[in-house]
Amino acid sequence: MIDNYILAPVFIHLFSAILQLIAWRKTVTQRVISIVGSLMGVILSAQLFSKVYKGGILTMNASNWDSPFGIVFVADLLSTTLVLITSIAALAVSIFSATGISRQRMLYGYFPIFHFLVMGLNGAFLTGDIFNLYVWFEVIIISSFVLMTLGGRKTQLEGAVKYMAMNILASTFFLTGIAILYGITGSLNMADLAIRVKLIENQSLIGITSCFFLIGFGIKSAVFPLYYWLPSSYHTPPSAVAATFGGLLTKVGIYAIIRVFSLIFVPDDFTKNLLMVLAILTIITGSLGALIKINIRRLFSYLIVCHIGFMIGGIAMFTKIALMGTIFYLIHDILVKTNMFLIAGLIRQIRGTMNMASLGGIYAQYPKISLLIAIVLFSLVGIPPLSGFWPKLYLFEASFTNNQYAFAGALIFGSFVTLYTIAKMWSEVFWKDVPESVVVENNFEPMPLFKKTLLVLPIGLLASVTLYVGLNAEVIIILVGKIADQLISTQPYIEAVMGK
Amino acid sequence: MELLLIILIGLLYGSGVYLILRRSMVKLLLGIMLLGSGANLLIFLLGGITKGKPPVIDEKAKLFQDTFADPIPQALILTAIVISFALTAFAIVLLKRVYALVDSDDLDDLNTNEEEDI
Numbered sequence: 001m002i003d004n005y006i007l008a009p010v011f012i013h014l015f016s017a018i019l020q021l022i023a024w025r026k027t028v029t030q031r032v033i034s035i036v037g038s039l040m041g042v043i044l045s046a047q048l049f050s051k052v053y054k055g056g057i058l059t060m061n062a063s064n065w066d067s068p069f070g071i072v073f074v075a076d077l078l079s080t081t082l083v084l085i086t087s088i089a090a091l092a093v094s095i096f097s098a099t100g101i102s103r104q105r106m107l108y109g110y111f112p113i114f115h116f117l118v119m120g121l122n123g124a125f126l127t128g129d130i131f132n133l134y135v136w137f138e139v140i141i142i143s144s145f146v147l148m149t150l151g152g153r154k155t156q157l158e159g160a161v162k163y164m165a166m167n168i169l170a171s172t173f174f175l176t177g178i179a180i181l182y183g184i185t186g187s188l189n190m191a192d193l194a195i196r197v198k199l200i201e202n203q204s205l206i207g208i209t210s211c212f213f214l215i216g217f218g219i220k221s222a223v224f225p226l227y228y229w230l231p232s233s234y235h236t237p238p239s240a241v242a243a244t245f246g247g248l249l250t251k252v253g254i255y256a257i258i259r260v261f262s263l264i265f266v267p268d269d270f271t272k273n274l275l276m277v278l279a280i281l282t283i284i285t286g287s288l289g290a291l292i293k294i295n296i297r298r299l300f301s302y303l304i305v306c307h308i309g310f311m312i313g314g315i316a317m318f319t320k321i322a323l324m325g326t327i328f329y330l331i332h333d334i335l336v337k338t339n340m341f342l343i344a345g346l347i348r349q350i351r352g353t354m355n356m357a358s359l360g361g362i363y364a365q366y367p368k369i370s371l372l373i374a375i376v377l378f379s380l381v382g383i384p385p386l387s388g389f390w391p392k393l394y395l396f397e398a399s400f401t402n403n404q405y406a407f408a409g410a411l412i413f414g415s416f417v418t419l420y421t422i423a424k425m426w427s428e429v430f431w432k433d434v435p436e437s438v439v440v441e442n443n444f445e446p447m448p449l450f451k452k453t454l455l456v457l458p459i460g461l462l463a464s465v466t467l468y469v470g471l472n473a474e475v476i477i478i479l480v481g482k483i484a485d486q487l488i489s490t491q492p493y494i495e496a497v498m499g500k
Numbered sequence: 501m502e503l504l505l506i507i508l509i510g511l512l513y514g515s516g517v518y519l520i521l522r523r524s525m526v527k528l529l530l531g532i533m534l535l536g537s538g539a540n541l542l543i544f545l546l547g548g549i550t551k552g553k554p555p556v557i558d559e560k561a562k563l564f565q566d567t568f569a570d571p572i573p574q575a576l577i578l579t580a581i582v583i584s585f586a587l588t589a590f591a592i593v594l595l596k597r598v599y600a601l602v603d604s605d606d607l608d609d610l611n612t613n614e615e616e617d618i
Contacts, residue, residue: 131576138583145590149597157598158610161525164594168532168587169520175539175580182573183546 003058005051006075008044009083009122012037013090017115027106031098034111038091041118045087049080053479057486057496059128067128067497068192074128076493077483078327082125082255085331088465089247089338090118092458097240099447099454100345105150105238113150117143117244124252128497130178130264131188133256137174137220141167144249147241148233159233166229170219177212181264184209191497193264194490210265214274217260221253223312224282227305231289234304235297235354239345242297246304247338251330254311258326262487267318275316280410282309287417296344296354296429299421300337303380306414307333310395313407317398323484325394328476332387332469336380339462343373346455347429352441356425360432369456370430372463377426379466381419387470390477505545512538523607525595532591536584540577547573 016037023029052058052075062071075083094114101110120139127133144167148160182188184205185196197206215226222230230250234242261267267275286306293299311333314326344354350366351359363370375386382388392415399408434440444452469476486493512534519531550569557564602609 131579135579135583138587142583142586142590145587145594149594152597154601155612157594157601158612160594161598161607161610164591165520165528165532168591169535171587172532172535172539175536176542178576179539179543179546182543182576183548186570188572 002060003051003075004060005048006058006060006073006126009041009048009087010119010126012041012044013115013119013122016041017112017119020112020115021109024109025107027103030106030111034094034115035091035098037115038087038094038118041087041122042084042091045080045084045122048075049084051075052077052080057493059496067499068187068189071132072128072189072191072497073126074191074493074497075126076496077479077486078255078258079125081327081331081479081483082251082334083122085334086118086121086125086248089334089462090121090244092338092342092462093240093243093247095454095461096243096342096345096458099451100240100342100349101238102151108150110147110150113143113146114244117147121248121252125255128190129188130181130190130193130260134171134174134178137171137252137256140249140252141171144245147244148237150241151238153236156236159236162229163233166219166226170216172216173212173219174216177209177216180209180212189497190259190263191494194494195498197264206265207268207270210261210271213260213265214257214271217253217256218278219253221250221257221312222282222305222308223278224285224305224309227282227286227308230305231298231301234301235295239297239341239348243338243341243345246300246341247334250304250308251334254308254330257312258315258323258487261315262318262323263490263493267316272316272318275312276404276407279309279313279316280406282306282312283410283414284309287414290417290421293421294356296347296356296359296425297341299356299425300340300344303340303418303421304337306418307337309414310392310411313404313411314395314398316407317402317404318488319398319402320481320484320488321394321401322398323487324477324480325391325398327480327483328394329391331476331480332379332391332466335462335466335469336376336388339376339459339466340380342459342462343376346373346444346459349455350442350444351434352443353438356428358435358438359429360434361430363430364433372456372460373430374426375463376459376466377422379470381422382415385470385473387466387473389470390473501549501551502545505541505549509538509541509545512541524605525598525607526605528607529588529591529595533584533588536580536588540580540584543573543576543580547576 016033019033020030058075060073061067120136124133124136127136145164148163185193187193187196200206219226234246283306286302290299290302311326311329314322348354379386379388382392395411516531516535519527547570553568555568555571
């Protein structure tokens with residue numbers, strides 16, 4: 001069904017960004033536009049989601065060029081779910097940024113760039129054209145470069161060099177893959193590619209092409225052995241920026257892997273085994289990195305890597321149950337990881353540092369905020385019945401029915417290390433007293449109540465969505481079941497794009 | 501013509517990878533630029549090269565009567581060139597700022613210890 005409404009979540013962020021560019025250097029106006037725009041984004045994407053959930057896959061042909069000739073936008077359940085979750089996370093970050101980002105950074109255009117980034121994310125989720133996906137990826141990375149370097153501290157720039165080099169390299173790999181795929185099939189439309197790739201006689205050529213996509217998306221989503229840029233750059237920008245990056249940017253890589261490897265290159269045994277080995281090694285190396293870190297944000301960065309492995313493992317098994325686990329984990333991970341970095345930002349406001357050795361005493365001083373944070377930490381660890389528990393249950397079930405015992409072992413190891421590191425962090429940051437040698441610089445206490453609310457509200461917002469996902473798992477399980485069905489039998493997607 | 505392009509693309513990719521593996525930041529940048537050019541030429545080559553057949557329909561005809569050059573690879577390359585231009589411009593400014601702050605061209609010097617974090 002053709003519906004131009006698909007582009008609404010993309011355009012709302014474009015308009016917010018343009019309005020903010022008009023209000024250049026008027027930081028109060030920009031903050032209001034940002035929050036209102038993000039709120040509108042949530043409402044529009046919720047409407048898009050309910051349309052797709054009730055009415056099936058929607059498409060839109062740009063400039064009315066029929067597919068496969070023009071660029072097509074497709075809203076299926078996976079895309080719209082991710083657009084909705086992204087919008088919620090963006091709203092939280094936007095509220096947090098209103099006080100969490102220094103005025104200096106806002107003067108140099110923090111908010112417009114942030115909205116361009118979210119626009120790029122929504123576009124990447126909704127496009128149905130492989131080259132258009134590349135263009136949205138570039139929109140995302142150029143915005144993220146600016147966000148990463150804005151402020152220009154030495155550590156920030158050091159992280160940015162690594163981040164920039166690896167991301168441009170990933171794009172080059174992706175572009176090379178597109179070039180070869182276009183050379184083989186003569187099409188760029190993903191649904192058309194799905195039909196044409198199956199007709200190619202020399203399937204080993206397709207296998208090699210798929211490796212280019214795997215490397216490109218693998219760098220972006222921080223899969224072993226391509227993840228090392230992530231822990232050496234995500235701890236450098238301000239926490240609101242790190243929340244956007246940690247929550248959303250690696251997940252768009254996962255989304256691209258799911259989309260390309262379910263629709264165009266249906267995984268054969270070689271790809272499945274390769275993905276499985278990568279998943280296990282990602283979990284193990286990510287966990288080992290997390291064990292030794294004493295800075296909260298470096299710890300979280302390694303946990304991102306570790307949990308990326310859970311999702312890759314689900315894709316590697318490629319059964320309905322496994323994909324349900326992966327997609328449920330994706331939803332959970334976007335919400336929780338965004339929230340974790342916002343929490344790190346709040347801790348920085350309260351104590352002026354993120355080094356666990358010089359932190360402490362937050363529970364005694366702010367018991368209510370600590371309990372709110374505890375909900376998020378519990379759900380990250382996967383304590384039943386919170387949101388981290390259900391996807392792991394599905395991944396376990398899938399790994400036992402598919403005889404992937406090594407993955408089940410890695411899953412247990414990864415979960416255990418997550419539990420251990422989070423418990424260590426909780427006792428160091430919240431329970432322990434502040435070491436006597438440390439001078440506490442509390443920026444949070446003297447703030448007026450309104451500013452305090454702006455910092456705590458987004459954490460509460462994301463925590464309540466996490467609670468909803470965890471306690472209402474029945475609804476989410478029905479949703480991810482439908483998504484997994486759409487990923488395994490792609491005929492409805494192809495028919496929606498190409499016509500019958 | 502195809503053979504020449506293949507050799508050229510191979511050279512661009514090879515030297516690009518070699519330069520990226522060096523420790524110097526300037527060489528990293530040059531390597532990224534060479535790889536980008538290689539990818540653009542690869543799109544051009546794999547789109548199929550047709551000599552002297554522009555994709556323009558004759559005034560009287562309604563359909564193409566003959567084989568013709570595929571215009572899509574050129575559109576793709578144009579997009580990719582514009583994007584890589586913006587990325588390269590950003591990268592040059594970033595590396596210049598890093599050089600001013602760190603006073604070194606060596607990528608190994610870009611490590612602030614964990615203890616110095618805030």
